[in-house]
Amino acid sequence: MTTGTADEADARRKAQAEFIKLQTRISSGKPRKDVTFRIVAEKLAEELEEELKARKKYGERAPNGDRLRHPQTLGKKINHIRSYLIPFFADKEIKDISDDDIRRAKTHFATYWTEGPGKNISKLSFVKNGRVQETTRRKLGVSNRNTINQYAMTINEVLRFSKTHFRTEHRLTKTVYTDRLDSPRSSITADQFKAICDLQQKRINAEKRDYHKWRLRRVICAFEFVLYSGLRVAEVHSLKWGDIAVIPVQSGKTLHISNVRSKLKPVRSVVCRSEIMNTYVEMLAHRKTEDPLEYVFSNEFNPLKPCHINDGVQVLLQKAGLWSDGKGGYRTLGSMRHSYCQWMIHNMTPFNLYKLAANMGTSEVQIRKHYASDINLRENLEALAGTIDIGLADVFKDAKAGAKREIKNPFLSDARELIRIWQEIGVNWIGMDDECIGSEIRNFHGEYTYNSVEMRAFIATIKCLSDASPPPHDTPA
Numbered sequence: 001m002t003t004g005t006a007d008e009a010d011a012r013r014k015a016q017a018e019f020i021k022l023q024t025r026i027s028s029g030k031p032r033k034d035v036t037f038r039i040v041a042e043k044l045a046e047e048l049e050e051e052l053k054a055r056k057k058y059g060e061r062a063p064n065g066d067r068l069r070h071p072q073t074l075g076k077k078i079n080h081i082r083s084y085l086i087p088f089f090a091d092k093e094i095k096d097i098s099d100d101d102i103r104r105a106k107t108h109f110a111t112y113w114t115e116g117p118g119k120n121i122s123k124l125s126f127v128k129n130g131r132v133q134e135t136t137r138r139k140l141g142v143s144n145r146n147t148i149n150q151y152a153m154t155i156n157e158v159l160r161f162s163k164t165h166f167r168t169e170h171r172l173t174k175t176v177y178t179d180r181l182d183s184p185r186s187s188i189t190a191d192q193f194k195a196i197c198d199l200q201q202k203r204i205n206a207e208k209r210d211y212h213k214w215r216l217r218r219v220i221c222a223f224e225f226v227l228y229s230g231l232r233v234a235e236v237h238s239l240k241w242g243d244i245a246v247i248p249v250q251s252g253k254t255l256h257i258s259n260v261r262s263k264l265k266p267v268r269s270v271v272c273r274s275e276i277m278n279t280y281v282e283m284l285a286h287r288k289t290e291d292p293l294e295y296v297f298s299n300e301f302n303p304l305k306p307c308h309i310n311d312g313v314q315v316l317l318q319k320a321g322l323w324s325d326g327k328g329g330y331r332t333l334g335s336m337r338h339s340y341c342q343w344m345i346h347n348m349t350p351f352n353l354y355k356l357a358a359n360m361g362t363s364e365v366q367i368r369k370h371y372a373s374d375i376n377l378r379e380n381l382e383a384l385a386g387t388i389d390i391g392l393a394d395v396f397k398d399a400k401a402g403a404k405r406e407i408k409n410p411f412l413s414d415a416r417e418l419i420r421i422w423q424e425i426g427v428n429w430i431g432m433d434d435e436c437i438g439s440e441i442r443n444f445h446g447e448y449t450y451n452s453v454e455m456r457a458f459i460a461t462i463k464c465l466s467d468a469s470p471p472p473h474d475t476p477a
Contacts, residue, residue: 035094035162035166036093037092037094038089038091039166040165040166041081042081043165044081045078048074048077049078051068055068077154077157080151080154081154081158085154088108089101089105094162094168094169094170095168095169099172102155102172105155106148109143109147109151110143110148111143122137123135123136124136159172186325186338187336187338188335188336192322193223193227193336195322196220196223196316196320199316199320200219200220203319204217215312216312218286218297219309219312219313219316221283221297222309222333223313224275224276224278226340227336227339227340228272228275229255229270229272229273230272230337230359230360231257231270231337232262232334232337232361233332233333233334233337234262235260237295237297238261239296240294240295241291241294241295241296242292242293243257243258243260244257244296245257246277249271251274254271254274254277255272255280256269256270256272257272262361265361266421266424268358268359268424270359271359288303289303297309317332337371341356341360342371342372344356353367354416354420358420364413411454411457412461414458415458415462415465416465418440418462419462419465434463437459441459
């Protein structure tokens with residue numbers, strides 16, 4: 001019962017692991033305070049190398065059933081530790097590492113190749129097939145958010161390793177070394193997108209090889225797919241021809257994309273803007289097979305594998321001078337999703353905030369706080385009234401009043417989202433009892449997201465939405 005399993009063998013394994021951990025803590029005495037970052041990081045890198053040598057193939061599992069990490073992931077972590085983290089933190093003691101040190105580290109790694117030690121490096125060496133080879137480093141901008149988070153997660157692993165193996169303590173807050181950069185992504189205006197397309201067309205005209213002409217053109221197709229559908233970048237990468245259907249709409253025809261999947265998000269369907277049809281016809285002409293599992297943005301050699309278009313997007317934005325937004329942020333392919341959202345806010349007729357949120361696979365709260373931040377949606381209704389019709393401004397006024405209600409009841413938005421998912425998959429949520437609703441909430445949000453008091457309030461909110469059409473104005477007692 002203590003180990004949380006009904007299997008005796010599994011319980012013995014967990015108990016043995018706990019025993020060894022406690023034995024190590026007892027034998028080590030008091031927590032060490034003189035351990036430096038270099039000592040801990042080197043020890044972790046050695047263990048990662050041993051784990052890498054023991055790997056046989058991807059998908060191999062540990063004795064306890066856990067999937068082992070990919071060799072490429074292990075190699076990347078070792079490289080981060082040896083090449084970047086140890087030179088930055090050096091012999092600084094673990095107990096002295098503060099929140100400010102982590103923030104400085106993230107800024108340092110973001111500008112490593114533009115303003116830091118890597119600025120003057122023109123050649124990079126790597127090992128391939130047992131031989132050391134060299135390549136010319138491409139000069140790109142600051143590291144993107146995912147790269148910075150990878151460094152932050154490696155720092156996080158070093159600190160956890162220090163705590164478990166060296167019994168050291170640090171003065172960091174819980175999430176300071178895993179949070180995102182404080183720079184919201186900016187959208188791309190119509191004029192900026194036209195400048196991007198004109199620049200790419202000049203590059204296409206200067207290219208003599210048809211194969212590379214299409215590779216350059218496909219980058220613009222990726223921009224247009226995100227702009228006209230509102231899909232996330234990962235959803236565009238995983239898009240398959242079998243999930244696309246052409247449907248009639250009032251303005252002609254458009255695409256209906258089914259089985260849209262994203263990490264930790266429910267499966268949804270997406271109705272695109274009708275302007276996507278030109279891009280669809282162009283991509284369809286370059287389709288290689290009739291297999292419904294073929295990727296829309298497929299690999300040049302294997303259509304059943306997706307291609308990598310992020311590098312082409314980043315190079316194009318840099319050449320167009322739009323990589324940096326001038327506010328400490330940067331633009332990516334995902335910036336077109338912000339542009340899609342703002343276009344829909346101004347042109348969707350009749351406007352429905354909840355339908356837009358469902359089509360984008362997000363919440364109405366996220367649209368108000370994040371995607372519409374460039375047009376100051378929450379604070380400046382008068383400015384909105386000058387660019388859109390009065391009726392739409394009234395809709396956002398009502399949405400703003402709804403936001404005030406949600407401040408009193410923080411579970412209202414999550415309750416609406418959960419009900420929407422239940423309705424999509426055909427669950428009879430109105431007839432559920434409190435225990436069943438609580439189980440569904442734990443399955444969707446995690447076991448420990450809400451405590452008992454919050455769980456009761458969450459369940460009461462859902463019950464209130466099922467009993468009456470107007471939403472609750474106060475947090476249920």
